[in-house]
Amino acid sequence: MATIQDIAKHAGISIATVSRALNKPEMVNVETRERVMHAAKKLNYFANENTKLSNVKNKKLSLGIIIPYITAFYFGELYSGISKVAEEHNIDLLLYELKSQHMSNEGISKALSFVKQRMVDGIILASCHVPGDYEDLIEQVQIPIALVLSSHENGKLPAFKVDDIRSSFDAVAYLVSRGHRHIGMISALPTEPERSEQLRFRGYKQAIDFYNLPYSDSFVAFGDMRFDDGYVAMKQLLANNEKIELTAVFAASDEMAIGAMRCIHDAGLRVPEDISVIGYDNLSVGTMTTPTLTTIEQPFGQIGSESVRHLMKVLTDSGQVTGKGNFYLPHKIIERESVSEITLSAK
Amino acid sequence: MATIQDIAKHAGISIATVSRALNKPEMVNVETRERVMHAAKKLNYFANENTKLSNVKNKKLSLGIIIPYITAFYFGELYSGISKVAEEHNIDLLLYELKSQHMSNEGISKALSFVKQRMVDGIILASCHVPGDYEDLIEQVQIPIALVLSSHENGKLPAFKVDDIRSSFDAVAYLVSRGHRHIGMISALPTEPERSEQLRFRGYKQAIDFYNLPYSDSFVAFGDMRFDDGYVAMKQLLANNEKIELTAVFAASDEMAIGAMRCIHDAGLRVPEDISVIGYDNLSVGTMTTPTLTTIEQPFGQIGSESVRHLMKVLTDSGQVTGKGNFYLPHKIIERESVSEITLSAK
DNA sequence: CTGAAAGCGCTTACAG
C-alpha cells in the first residue's frame, strides 16, 4: 500500500503538500499538483479512509442505521428515504444488521456499541422494540437516537412510524363499510406487547368494540407473519368457522393474508365471494395474486426521511430540539379485489 | 468523547497500561485493571474503532462486499453464506451497495475505491457484470476479487455461480420430459450479452435445438424480470399463440412466472391444464400461488461461502492459488404444481 | 506489571 510518504518521496516534496494537493488542490501550485497526481496514479495510491475517520475533529456528520433484518421487504424503501435526505445534507451512513438471533437486549447493546465505536453522530434504530429499562444504555451512547417502525415504552425516544392501532382500526372500518360484521383476525404471535404487530391486534379489537361487532376468541388465530403462518392460522379459523361464520379476515401482514387466501382456496371456498381478506404491507406480489390483495400501505420512504431530518435538527440546532414520543406518518388503504361488498339481504 | 487519555488521568496511570487493560487484560495487575474498567464505565468510554482500523499493521483480515441491490430477494441467503464462513475465519465484512443508477463502469469503479480505501484485503463483487476492458481498474486495486452471480468477459476473475445455460437447458428438458414440445420463453430484455439472465435464454435455445423442438421468434417475449413484466410478456405470447400453440412457458424469473400465471388466468385459461409454467429463483411466494410454482433453485448460501473460502485461500496461501474462470455450483429443480404432464394422445 | 517513546497515515495551524 502506497502512502502519502511514498508520494512525497517520489515527487520530491513534503507530505503536507501532498495532502493538500490531494484534498485542497486549489491551495497548491499547478505544477506540483500535477507531479503529485502523477505519482499517486503511478504508485496506485488509495487514501486510507479509516485514518481520516479516526480523526474526530474534521469528520463529516454520520449516522448509524441499525436494522434487524436487512432483507425485510420494506428495507429498500426505508433506506432510500434515509439516504436521500442524508445525501442532501452530506452525511455518511453506516449500516449495521442485527442478526435476528441477537434481537435480545444484548444484541441491541452490541449494535449500539458497534456504530458508536465508529464515531457516528446519531443513530437510527429500525424495527427494534426498545424496552423501558434501556435508559442506561441509551444514556451511555450520548448521541441522539431516533426510532423507526417501533417505539419506546417510556416514550423517551422519538419514534417515526404509522399509527398501527389506527391503521388497523381503519382496516376493520373498511370491512364494516363493505357490510361485514363477522370479522376475524390473523394476528402476530403474542410476545412483547409493544411491538408494532401487536398493536395491530389492539386496533382490530378497538374497532370491534367501537362498531359493536360480534366477537369471541375463536375469531382470532396467531402466526409468525410469514406465508405459511397465515395458511396455518386460516386453517384454524376455518375449523372454528363451523359455528362463527366469519365473512372477512384481517391479516397483520400481506404474507399471512396471501397464505390465508391459499388456504381458503384449498378448502374449496372463494375469496372474496365466501370470505374477504385484507392484508397489511402492500407487497408487490399482492397485485399478482388471484384475487389481487386489498391492503394497508405504510410510507416507508417518508418515515426514513423524517427520521433523518429530525436527527439533523437535534444535531445542528445545538439545543432544545430534543423531541420525543411518537411521530405518526399517514397510512393508506389500497383497494383491490380481495374484499367483497355484502348487501344487507345476504346475511 | 472520552479517550484513553481521560481514563489514564482518572485512574492515575499511563495510557499504555490503559490500552493493555482494555485489550489484553491478562497482561495487567488485577487491581489496576479494575481501576481502568471502573474509570472506563464512569467516563462512558467507547474505543474509537476507526483508529484501530487505520493502523494497517495489526488489523484483522477484512473483505468488502459490493452488491447492486441489497434488497434483492437472494441477498439474505447469499450474505448468510458469506458471513458464516467469514466468522469462522474471524474476518470483518464491509458492505457497499451500488445504487442501481450507478451500475455503470463509473459506479463500480467508485465502489471498488470505497472498499479499497477502507483497507479491505479482498473483494466480493456480486451480480455485477464486469466488462473485459476493466483490467486497469482491477489491476489497480491490487487485492484479490471474486465474482459472485456474474462473470468476467475475459475470464480473468474467478466467478462463483450456477451454470445459467445449463440450468435453463434443464428447465426445458424437464418440460420435454413431461411431454411438452411447443415451449415458449419469457426472457430478460436483451442488454449486455453476458449477464446471467441473458445466458438463460441461450440455455433455452440450446435445449430447443438439442431436442429438435419447433421454434419461431414468436415463442419468445421479453421483460425486465418483475411481476408486471411477466404479465405483459405473457400477454404478447398469448396474442401470438393463436397460431403457435404453446403448451409450456419458461420464465427467466419467478416474478415473471407469477405475472405470467396471473395473465393466463385473466385470459380465461388455466395453469397447468392449458399452459404449464416453470420459473427461476424459488421465491417463497411460489408455494402460495395457485397453482404452486415449479422452478429452478440456486444455492445462494453455498455460492457465498465458496467465494469467501476461495479468497481466504488466495490471501493466505501467499502464492499461486490465483484461480480464475467460472466455478459452477449445483442448481436444482423444485417440482410443484405449475407444470402438467402431457400424454401422447393429447397433442 | 508498568511507563516513555516511537509509530500508524493523515491533516492543519503556523511560519516562512
Next chain:
DNA sequence: CTGAAAGCGCTTACAG
C-alpha cells in the same frame, strides 16, 4: 505556495 511540527487516538516493542 511550501515545509517542519504538532496533533488525532491508539498500540506495542523496549527498558525497567
